[in-house]
Amino acid sequence: MIIAIDGPSGAGKSTLGKLLAKKFGLLYLDTGAMYRAVGLAVLESGTSLDDADAVARIAADCNIELVGEPDHLQIILNGRDVSTEIRTNEVGQAASKVSTISEVRRILVDHQRELGLESKNGAVLDGRDIGSVVFPNADIKFFLTADAEARARRRFEEDLEKGRAVSFEHTFEEIKERDHRDATRSDSPLVRAAGAIEIDTSDLSLEEVFGKMIESVEKFKG
Numbered sequence: 001m002i003i004a005i006d007g008p009s010g011a012g013k014s015t016l017g018k019l020l021a022k023k024f025g026l027l028y029l030d031t032g033a034m035y036r037a038v039g040l041a042v043l044e045s046g047t048s049l050d051d052a053d054a055v056a057r058i059a060a061d062c063n064i065e066l067v068g069e070p071d072h073l074q075i076i077l078n079g080r081d082v083s084t085e086i087r088t089n090e091v092g093q094a095a096s097k098v099s100t101i102s103e104v105r106r107i108l109v110d111h112q113r114e115l116g117l118e119s120k121n122g123a124v125l126d127g128r129d130i131g132s133v134v135f136p137n138a139d140i141k142f143f144l145t146a147d148a149e150a151r152a153r154r155r156f157e158e159d160l161e162k163g164r165a166v167s168f169e170h171t172f173e174e175i176k177e178r179d180h181r182d183a184t185r186s187d188s189p190l191v192r193a194a195g196a197i198e199i200d201t202s203d204l205s206l207e208e209v210f211g212k213m214i215e216s217v218e219k220f221k222g
């Protein structure tokens with residue numbers, strides 16, 4: 001069983017993806033973390049994020065592994081655990097930039113398909129293009145949305161908790177900038193895939209959204 005979860009940043013994709021994977025015994029693949037790992041590798045190399053050829057070469061040389069259970073997923077870049085480092089806003093912006101480069105997408109999409117198909121019982125993948133490009137034949141597709149302010153509020157609270165918050169306004173501006181780039185890039189922009197179940201999470205609790213998603217999965221399983 002392949003479950004695709006797409007949507008803009010801060011809509012709850014990763015929290016819900018992890019919960020679903022755990023509940024149904026599936027592999028959880030955080031595809032955004034893979035773009036973030038490439039973004040981090042580019043930042044650390046001192047290469048310009050605008051140099052598409054050099055960025056693509058770095059992506060080709062990156063060995064990215066996702067290790068462990070959904071709720072303790074570790075992101076390993078060239079043998080080093082970068083799970084915490086990739087969560088900064090700076091790396092998020094870098095990820096959004098490298099993700100506009102087609103060659104980077106080709107490399108990561110191939111890797112994501114491989115991991116999804118290799119999984120024993122199936123996988124939950126969260127990202128921007130899972131239901132439209134990576135697994136257009138996914139068994140279930142979700143499209144999670146929420147208004148930009150609600151998403152910025154959640155991201156800001158998360159950043160406060162982790163001690164990396166600047167200000168709400170800063171987070172709000174960053175979310176809007178990333179939304180715009182992710183939805184307007186020419187290769188695989190964020191779209192609601194055909195057949196995707198759309199859930200607006202702005203005014204719903206985590207439990208309510210999770211309940212709706214479980215219902216859809218149970219229905220599919222029959």
Ligand code: DC
Binds near residue numbers: 009031036092096178
């Ligand atoms: O989900 P996230 O915030 O960790 O993703 C970081 C960036 O990676 C996001 O701004 C866009 C990009 N991304 C993508 O283009 N395609 C995906 N499947 C996942 C993420």
